[in-house]
Amino acid sequence: MELLILKVKQPQKLPFIKEMLAAFNDYVEIQEPSKKKKPATKHPVLKSLEQGLKEVELIKQGKLKATPLKEFLNEL
Secondary structure, three states, X not given: OOOOOOOOXXXXXXXXXXXXXXXXXXXXXXXXXXXXOOOOOOOHHHHHHHHHHHHHHHHXXXXXXXXXXXXXXXXX
8 A cells, every 4th residue: 555645735625525536435545644732842852952041031130040060060
């Protein structure tokens, strides 16, 4: 079995194309795409960077205490 994905450039033509393909129902199986979209998830590295930038902003505002470099390096 082969898989073929069609991108219809003119949405108004979609019913005609589906009807035309349905005529080949002995040879072609039509699978409708799911209407439910998955929420876009961010890559863990991107999430981590965003969190780090938020923390830097809070440190600049004095709302969060910064870790001294020496202490930070000792944790590694």
